[in-house]
Amino acid sequence: MPPAIDTVDLVKDYGDLRALNELSLTVESGEFFGLLGPNGAGKTTFINTLVGLVRKSGGEARVFGHDVEDDYRQARDAIGLAPQEFNVDRFFPIKEVLMHKAGYHGISEDEAAERADEVLKRVGIYDKRNERFDWLSGGMKRRLLLARALVTEPDLLILDEPTAGVDVQLRHDLWDLVTELNDEGTTILLTTHYIEEAERLCDRVAIMNEGHKVTVATPDELKQRGTDTVDVRLESPPDTEATVADDLGAYAHDATVTGDRLEVRVDDGGSTAPQLLSELETMGYEIADLEISRTSLEEIFVDMTRQDDRSVTRSDAPSAATDTADGPKSERNDGRTGGTQEAVTDREPDGEYDSEREQEGVA
Numbered sequence: 239m240p241p242a243i244d245t246v247d248l249v250k251d252y253g254d255l256r257a258l259n260e261l262s263l264t265v266e267s268g269e270f271f272g273l274l275g276p277n278g279a280g281k282t283t284f285i286n287t288l289v290g291l292v293r294k295s296g297g298e299a300r301v302f303g304h305d306v307e308d309d310y311r312q313a314r315d316a317i318g319l320a321p322q323e324f325n326v327d328r329f330f331p332i333k334e335v336l337m338h339k340a341g342y343h344g345i346s347e348d349e350a351a352e353r354a355d356e357v358l359k360r361v362g363i364y365d366k367r368n369e370r371f372d373w374l375s376g377g378m379k380r381r382l383l384l385a386r387a388l389v390t391e392p393d394l395l396i397l398d399e400p401t402a403g404v405d406v407q408l409r410h411d412l413w414d415l416v417t418e419l420n421d422e423g424t425t426i427l428l429t430t431h432y433i434e435e436a437e438r439l440c441d442r443v444a445i446m447n448e449g450h451k452v453t454v455a456t457p458d459e460l461k462q463r464g465t466d467t468v469d470v471r472l473e474s475p476p477d478t479e480a481t482v483a484d485d486l487g488a489y490a491h492d493a494t495v496t497g498d499r500l501e502v503r504v505d506d507g508g509s510t511a512p513q514l515l516s517e518l519e520t521m522g523y524e525i526a527d528l529e530i531s532r533t534s535l536e537e538i539f540v541d542m543t544r545q546d547d548r549s550v551t552r553s554d555a556p557s558a559a560t561d562t563a564d565g566p567k568s569e570r571n572d573g574r575t576g577g578t579q580e581a582v583t584d585r586e587p588d589g590e591y592d593s594e595r596e597q598e599g600v601a
């Protein structure tokens with residue numbers, strides 16, 4: 239089985255802004271994969287490149303072995319996308335919205351109706367099937383985006399910040415549902431700003447920053463890369479602060495003394511605490527209390543994506559306006575379809591207009 243997603247040196251330039259910078263990433267079939275990164279890291283651009291809403295400027299991108307541009311239809315048929323923005327046709331009952339979507343993927347009308355009912359039940363808004371999108375609550379709208387992504391029974395489900403702004407109950411419902419889908423064999427690519435969500439759901443995560451891949455690891459591996467803090471309370475404060483800190487072994491990256499408290503940063507608190515205690519006892523200190531706090535994934539994430547210089551990476555590529563005839567005329571959304579921020583192409587790679595893309599936010 240080829241990987242669900244395989245990109246090699248993927249580049250996307252918006253004019254002179256390089257949004258994806260030689261990004262090579264492989265997501266295996268069946269994985270639950272998280273894409274993390276600060277605002278503007280390039281997560282949505284990456285997704286949009288996979289689904290054909292953005293035309294890549296360089297490199298390769300394949301979905302289950304299908305090139306996202308040369309084999310657009312096969313690649314696109316394998317993907318269900320629940321985008322960040324609400325880009326749904328507001329004038330049709332939601333069941334019809336789902337049927338239209340299935341129709342674009344060549345599914346017959348009867349089957350589309352059946353599938354629409356099924357996914358509406360699955361996401362819990364079946365009783366709203368005859369209502370229009372605008373009449374749904376925010377949480378129901380999120381559920382509908384998921385239903386629309388599922389109606390084609392995709393092998394790869396892409397969720398772009400699916401729980402942004404939803405209440406706790408819905409967040410948990412969505413987590414349960416996507417876990418179930420993944421257990422059934424659907425590969426999932428999730429972007430999120432909630433580190434807890436990635437930690438709870440994902441087999442592996444990639445951290446992106448300014449279009450680059452910073453790292454790919456399991457949430458546990460990432461946490462091991464952080465440092466722990468051992469907080470020791472001494473029975474009586476040390477005479478001179480420097481003595482304690484300087485006399486500790488090399489395992490102590492940093493030690494600070496405040497009154498009767500000693501705070502020591504170490505790689506692994508669990509295994510180094512006994513050594514620390516024995517050294518302190520040898521120095522003549524009595525220990526009143528000890529606490530180890532582990533670095534959270536969030537702290538590691540912030541550390542890895544911290545930027546002293548927030549300026550954007552620039553490329554020497556020509557501006558989008560100079561794209562050639564087979565490329566996008568303009569990659570700015572004109573807002574007609576609900577103001578999505580997605581960059582868009584106006585034509586398929588083979589030159590045919592694609593109404594599905596219009597529904598998904600294509601200008």
Ligand SMILES: Nc1ncnc2c1ncn2[C@@H]1O[C@H](COP(=O)(O)OP(=O)(O)OP(=O)(O)O)[C@@H](O)[C@H]1O
Binds near residue numbers: 257275
């Ligand atoms: N259509 C566009 N035209 C020009 N620049 C764009 C366009 N779409 C995105 N960008 C720029 O590309 C960079 C990456 O944006 P992108 O939306 O992919 O980031 P993101 O990681 O999804 O951010 P967020 O977490 O805020 O959704 C940003 O600097 C953004 O301003």
